[in-house]
Structures are given as structure tokens and as C-alpha cells.
Amino acid sequence: MPGQSPFSKYAQQAVLIACVAVACALAANALDDGPSLLPGSYQPATDQTLGGEPVPVITVQQARQLLGSALFIDARGAPDYRDGHLPGAASLPVEHLEGGDVPVVVYCSDPACGKARQVAQRLAGPGLRVLVMEQGIRGWAAQGGALEVAQ
Amino acid sequence: MSLSRLLATGLGLVFVVAGFVKVQDPHAFAVAVDNYQLVPQAWTGAVAICLAWLELLCGLCLVFGVLVRGAALLVACMMTVFLAALGYNAHRGLDVSCGCFGQNGPVDALTFVRDAALLLTALLVMTLGSEQRKRP
Numbered sequence: 001m002p003g004q005s006p007f008s009k010y011a012q013q014a015v016l017i018a019c020v021a022v023a024c025a026l027a028a029n030a031l032d033d034g035p036s037l038l039p040g041s042y043q044p045a046t047d048q049t050l051g052g053e054p055v056p057v058i059t060v061q062q063a064r065q066l067l068g069s070a071l072f073i074d075a076r077g078a079p080d081y082r083d084g085h086l087p088g089a090a091s092l093p094v095e096h097l098e099g100g101d102v103p104v105v106v107y108c109s110d111p112a113c114g115k116a117r118q119v120a121q122r123l124a125g126p127g128l129r130v131l132v133m134e135q136g137i138r139g140w141a142a143q144g145g146a147l148e149v150a151q
Numbered sequence: 152m153s154l155s156r157l158l159a160t161g162l163g164l165v166f167v168v169a170g171f172v173k174v175q176d177p178h179a180f181a182v183a184v185d186n187y188q189l190v191p192q193a194w195t196g197a198v199a200i201c202l203a204w205l206e207l208l209c210g211l212c213l214v215f216g217v218l219v220r221g222a223a224l225l226v227a228c229m230m231t232v233f234l235a236a237l238g239y240n241a242h243r244g245l246d247v248s249c250g251c252f253g254q255n256g257p258v259d260a261l262t263f264v265r266d267a268a269l270l271l272t273a274l275l276v277m278t279l280g281s282e283q284r285k286r287p
Binding site: 006009010011012013014015016017018020021022024025028029034036037038039040042043 | 200
């Protein structure tokens with residue numbers, strides 16, 4: 001077209017490509033076996049549900065009340081964990097889940113103690129490889145392992 | 152091969168790969184879009200699949216030399232939006248998985264540098280070899 005600036009020509013090309021892209025997207029969505037991605041039917045399922053039920057969430061106040069009785073787990077990466085984490089929180093970075101089962105070690109005092117096995121049975125689930133350190137804390141200390149005391 | 156053609160092909164290949172990964176699994180990408188918490192949840196699926204095809208098509212146009220400047224303009228717009236989204240979320244302290252190449256990975260300074268480089272390349276492809284000396 002005479003007198004048309006190059007920028008408006010580029011814009012027309014862009015609009016054309018965008019229209020084809022939306023058409024492809026709609027077609028792909030329609031042809032796909034799975035649930036539709038369009039608003040009205042789409043729900044972001046993956047991060048929001050726990051076995052099909054919504055993940056229970058709590059506030060900071062509620063969490064504070066659980067300090068000392070709940071097991072706190074920090075899902076961020078190691079550098080963030082090192083910079084600061086909730087008192088007593090364990091580190092379980094989400095990246096570790098991608099490599100397959102995450103080992104979780106449970107222990108109590110010694111081989112005669114059954115507590116570790118009881119906890120291990122409750123924890124077992126998909127993605128977690130629960131292991132019991134049979135010798136317990138006594139065995140750990142006897143072999144020169146370091147211990148951490150609450151502040 | 153001219154510099155403009157070289158840059159367009161390189162840029163195009165990046166977007167063909169990125170777009171292809173997302174087109175393969177738009178639901179996974181929709182989760183990434185949702186994590187940014189910038190789009191209303193009901194629309195994250197639609198945004199995800201449209202962005203996926205937009206990236207793929209722009210990449211193909213750039214690689215095959217079809218509607219190149221229009222594709223470069225779209226890429227420049229997309230990169231601007233992505234950089235703004237990353238910057239805004241970094242500012243509000245949101246720890247988002249990137250979702251840039253399909254899988255989830257942390258967002259760091261390198262992500263910003265990479266996206267800025269892609270934006271710059273798109274702008275170059277849009278303007279290099281142009282007959283006009285003055286840009287509108």
C-alpha cells in the first residue's frame with residue numbers, strides 16, 4: 001500500500017501470525033483428549049490438589065501454634081534454606097522430587113526401639129523412600145557422628 | 152548469509168524449541184503461567200496454549216524467512232511482557248519457577264540476561280537491513 005510505514009506493515013504481519021496462532025491453539029485444544037484449557041472449563045489441577053482434594057492451607061498464626069508439634073519442611077532450594085529457615089525445619093527442595101524417590105531417614109534410640117518403624121510406616125507414600133536407621137542415635141554417636149542441640 | 156538472516160534464524164530456533172515443548176504439554180505450561188499469579192486463574196489455560204502456539208509459529212516464520220519482521224515484532228512484544236512479569240514478581244518477592252523451556256527451574260539473574268538478549272535480537276531483526284533511516 002502506498003505511503004504505508006514499514007512499522008504498520010510489520011504490525012499487520014504480527015496480527016496475521018497471532019490470528020493463525022490462536023486458531024492453531026483452539027484446534028489443538030479441541031483435538032486433545034484431555035480436559036479443555038479454555039476459561040469456563042479449565043482448572044489448574046496439578047499444584048492445587050492432594051489426591052483430588054484441595055491442599056489444606058493454614059495461616060502464619062496457625063503455623064506458629066504448631067511450632068514444636070508439627071514437622072516443618074522447607075520446600076525451597078538449598079541456598080534459600082541456608083539463608084534462613086523456620087526453627088527446626090527440615091530441607092526438602094522440590095527439585096529433589098524430579099530425581100525420583102526422596103529418601104527420608106527415621107531413627108530413634110537403638111535397634112530395640114520400635115518408634116522409628118512406627119513413624120516410618122505412617123510416612124510411607126509415593127515419591128518418598130522411607131528408611132529406618134536401625135542403630136538409632138546411640139549408634140550414630142558411637143560412630144562419631146555429630147549431634148545438634150536445640151538452641 | 153547476512154547478519155539479519157543469521158540473527159533471525161538463531162532467534163527462530165530458540166522459539167521453535169521453546170514453543171514446541173509447550174505445545175506438547177500445555178497443561179504443564181499452564182501451571183507455570185498460574186504460578187506467576189498475573190493472569191486470572193480461569194484464563195491461565197487459554198493464555199498458556201495461545202502463547203505456546205505463538206512462540207512456535209514465530210519461531211517457524213523466523214527460521215523459514217516468512218513474515219520475518221512481523222514475527223520479530225511479536226517476539227519483541229512477548230519478551231517485553233515476560234521481562235516485565237519476571238521483574239514485577241522479583242520485586243514482590245515471588246519465588247516462581249520459570250517455565251521458560253517447559254520444565255520448572257529457578258529464576259535468577261541469568262534468566263533476565265537471557266531474556267534481554269532475546270529482546271535485543273528481536274529488535275535487531277526488526278530493524279536491520281531496513282530501507283528507512285528514521286524509525287517511526
